[in-house]
Amino acid sequence: MMKRVTYLLTLMLLPLMAMGQEVKSPNGQVAVKFYLESGRPTYEMSYQNRSVVKPSHLGLELAKDKHASKGLRETSLMDGFVIKDTKTSTFDETWKPVWGEVAHIRNHYNELAVTLDQPATKREMIIRFRVYDEGMGLRYEFPQQDSLVYFTIKEEHTQFAMTGDHTAWWLPGDYDTQEQETQESKLSEIRSRFHDAVNWNNSSVAVFSPTGVQTALQMKTKDGLYINIHEAACVDYATMHLNLDDKNFVFESWLTPDATGMKGYMQTPCQTPWRTVMVSDDARTMLSSKMIYNLNEPCKLEDTSWIHPTKYCGVWWEMIVGKSSWNYTDEYPSIKLDQIDWTKVKPNGRHAANTAKVKKYIDFAAANGLQEVLVEGWNVGWEDWANHWKDYVFDFVTPYPDFDIKYLNDYAHSKGVKLMMHHETSSSTQNYERHLPEAFALMKKYGYDAIKGGYVGDIIPRGDHHFSQSMNNHYLYVIKEAAKHHIMVNQHEAVRPTGLCRTYPNLIGNESARGTEYEAFGGSRPDHTVILPFTRLQGGPMDYTPGILETQLKTWSDNPNYVHTTLVGQLALYLTMYSPLQMAADLPENYAKYDDAFQFIRDVACDWDDSKYLEAEPARYITVARKAKGTNNWFVGGKCNEDGHRSTVKLDFLDKGCKYEATIYADAKNASFDKNPKAYVITKRTVKRGDVLKLTEAPGGGFAISIIAQ
């Protein structure tokens, strides 16, 4: 591991005045200033001397402490502070991710740590700032101390005062779902557009404020600054939303509560996650920044040799589309796992995860270089799994009678393929945890090494929320337990990531946003996938499940919906939506229809030595070139919104003097996502460094290029 570490500690005892303390990024362009305003912690942030965050307060409101002595019971960590001391330091280290967009990541920042005293309570709190060239992170730290041992957070009040009525790409703040379509509006328009932005059909809707939004929140100022607010390293803490004071354009943190309504149970020494603000005048910096990862702890797994980026296919899309079913029988209004004899129930004839079908998927994977085959619906319990707050909903170990788990795993292994385990929890987390040891044992017995997990529906323990401190602890518990068994985890509907995959790289994916499945539920706007990399992907990769080449579902099913990209646009997603886990989500028979285009999915890598964002504008277009891990091959992808896009790709990243063969998958002239999605042109040509490719992306389209060194 390459490491260049210089760690300087500078103790500066400041006079106790409100002059403030400033820390700048290594290149000097980002500056953060901290001071007390009448005892209230306050910061501001600038970029190239332009204000990014106006003076904003920091602090935490605590719940009454019934164990504290009288008078102190209601004292929050909001004000009444004096500065005890400040420390600045600098840090510069380059680390090597287990998988990723690049082979090496530089973590270079200047730090300011301010120790605050609250004399009335004799409490101490540290606010730590880390300032990077592309933004900053701040967090609260609570050292071990007699006067602050356990405390309950009623609310965190971290402010982000914006300088104006920025354009924002936002999701309604919600304690349980993050699968809405992104809204693009001025900050001042959030309130009026909020109601329509909520998917009220989702039974788990838990919105809390008509100006509450989620992070990562991407914004753009009138004068062309890109600003992104998110969080990093959300561990043992509730997920942060942002509530907007839309008169003054001040965001304030709004944490996710648990069933009691409280938002955090803390024991010193401890700290909050990092609250991050990224800023640049170049949208590409938003995508290439590794600041969120850098603010997470280094990898805690000693052995990571078993973690591998993976392309996979699976028994999934045909059920999403409605052609077949996860469940095995339709015979009963509900089932009880401990009271049913599966050999005697009447099959519904539509159960997808049967031995014959899975065998075909295994053959397909083996023939096309896909390492794993996901099988959803393999295990008993799908008859009434969703939306009943049912406790014992799955046991995670019992296959349906038509799924021969031993035979299929043996068969897959004989073909060099693995099955991917599926653990839908139905959000009955206690039940899942009770069965985890046996579930892991079953996986090891049959040779599974990866789980796709799911958290659909209301949480059990009842009253809790998907993004609370306790649920965040649950997700991480599963990840850590899986790591002990050398099992990779891809959690769907779990909390949006905050860079934890640096620390636990067996977390190889999350859904945690609106995935491809919504194309079968009515569709997602064409700009959806050119927003996600600015927002959802900031914290970690998304298992978006691209590759639906048969974009018109009615051609093979009764589903009237269509995918809101062109066929080529689907190919582009393997590059623009970075993930070490990439599904070829369509059916083998659909790939057979478009075998020449499918060749790109066969070829494309999912782990990279380098990535270069060539073009980017939120909700408009993204173009990226990536160098496949351990090779000299490049893959370039471009994706755009419903307006189409003309892209100019300068191949100045190729090796000098080296010849490459490029295969270009482009939208045909009259292609469009809605009217003519499957019109594409594949061309091959020899290219070299310095060549320029001009590409026209259709409305909702894109392009994909493989550039293979000769």
Place this chain on the structure above:
Amino acid sequence: MMKRVTYLLTLMLLPLMAMGQEVKSPNGQVAVKFYLESGRPTYEMSYQNRSVVKPSHLGLELAKDKHASKGLRETSLMDGFVIKDTKTSTFDETWKPVWGEVAHIRNHYNELAVTLDQPATKREMIIRFRVYDEGMGLRYEFPQQDSLVYFTIKEEHTQFAMTGDHTAWWLPGDYDTQEQETQESKLSEIRSRFHDAVNWNNSSVAVFSPTGVQTALQMKTKDGLYINIHEAACVDYATMHLNLDDKNFVFESWLTPDATGMKGYMQTPCQTPWRTVMVSDDARTMLSSKMIYNLNEPCKLEDTSWIHPTKYCGVWWEMIVGKSSWNYTDEYPSIKLDQIDWTKVKPNGRHAANTAKVKKYIDFAAANGLQEVLVEGWNVGWEDWANHWKDYVFDFVTPYPDFDIKYLNDYAHSKGVKLMMHHETSSSTQNYERHLPEAFALMKKYGYDAIKGGYVGDIIPRGDHHFSQSMNNHYLYVIKEAAKHHIMVNQHEAVRPTGLCRTYPNLIGNESARGTEYEAFGGSRPDHTVILPFTRLQGGPMDYTPGILETQLKTWSDNPNYVHTTLVGQLALYLTMYSPLQMAADLPENYAKYDDAFQFIRDVACDWDDSKYLEAEPARYITVARKAKGTNNWFVGGKCNEDGHRSTVKLDFLDKGCKYEATIYADAKNASFDKNPKAYVITKRTVKRGDVLKLTEAPGGGFAISIIAQ
């Protein structure tokens, strides 16, 4: 197993009128009548033609069902019913408990099952009555049906209309604690006495109504009827309290909510626990009845050979009294288990569970025929275990550095003794479940076969309550998992039992009431232990931990409190407080001071072939004779309240023609619990069937007799 079963099903299609259907007990003395009153299910109950329960409504209030079609969303199971059919049957079976007060239990009842239709919703519900000679049970059953699949119970409205202002022995209804002192008052006085009955110092107080009380509720009518209301087989359901309409003396069920405020999550087919009313004109029948057990399912464990009644001692009382500590260090305001190096912390010098001390307890147990030694405080985490809502509070596998777990178990086994595991959960149940597999593995590795568990403090998942459906499921989950490992369970602070030990006889004990520990916290009234057998013990045995022969704690500690019985009264508890698990709770050095009295504890059995309640009056006195399992020896105990009691024991239960040596442990003439507790007289004499013993019990005293066949 002896079985005499006659099961008769009689289908009686009644005309749909409100005439009612009556079912009587096998001896005809108890009668229950059911009918609809304007579509509302209604019942009444009598004993020897005297009204016991006046006409009372039955029904359940459901939460709005968001999945139900409009109009049906708010329809409860309260009214609008018609009788579809009724069935009567009779049942008579004798079964053999794994352990108990008697070798065989007869389960003899007449049954009435009424199937009700609610035409507006097309829902069906069955109300089933089982009528015994000593009372009745009723429950609601919900068959599988399309129009009632999942439902949420907002409240159960089962009424018990009393005939007058009875005397009651009651505890304040509370969702989290059942350790108050029992109040004796008229029903009309509950409201005015409620506030003083609550222990407001307990941080978990969760009372809900000024006339809310707990079950088992023992009452006595002016004309000498004893009535007891409780429940049986509380499985996958919230614990019932009773709320009194004190104008009309009508009790109504009041279930324990979870964090959402809802009270039950049901999936058909399912049923409620039995709601029981015992009645007799003889208080002894309240104690000898096995109706609660009979209303539970037969044993579900195939192999019960590993379950054994146990006398034990342990490292416990000296910590309760305050002389030593559970925790190992006082160095930190709090600890984090994953961040502490126990070999480097500073011991506080007061840690009781150290190798040398435990070794002494093992020697003591071996020398005195005690099978096990409980060790509390053996495992890390006691530094800040209580009242912080701390999640990762114990790991259940790591001993403190001064507790040599391997050596001590080996040493114990070499002496024919076992150590008893202690699992205090601090009510952090998720954490406990996460560690259970490793905790069981540790137990099996070292040879433990029993757990004393604890649930002190507020529940995690936060917002839940000790007696909710989900927590009741947790307790049973632990019992069932333990059974898989052949481990016996004794749960403290868990839900009060409802006879589940019939079904899972590895549940060998519960605290679930005010135990002996309160004698060190200020004391319990002398009548406390002559109330508990009528109330708390109805559902199962209590690990009361008697045997404190040094009743005056200040003689060996700084604790100013004293035990509110005489020394002999402590001996009597081994008989009057039936349990297959009996502790000799005092310190070995205290037993050495009273070795002649301790002989009774050495001798007394804890499993029985027969038990005869000779005298009983709630809160006044209880006298019982028990025949030790597999022997011809009898043990007789009498316990009384602060008024003392003169007892006449006719030895007509002894075998004719057999000679016995009786050792009589009696209060000395001037003995009393407060002024002269340790004055006792031990006499020996030969006795035979028909002899009569006259015994004088001192205020707060009692007597104990061993009668050994020669």
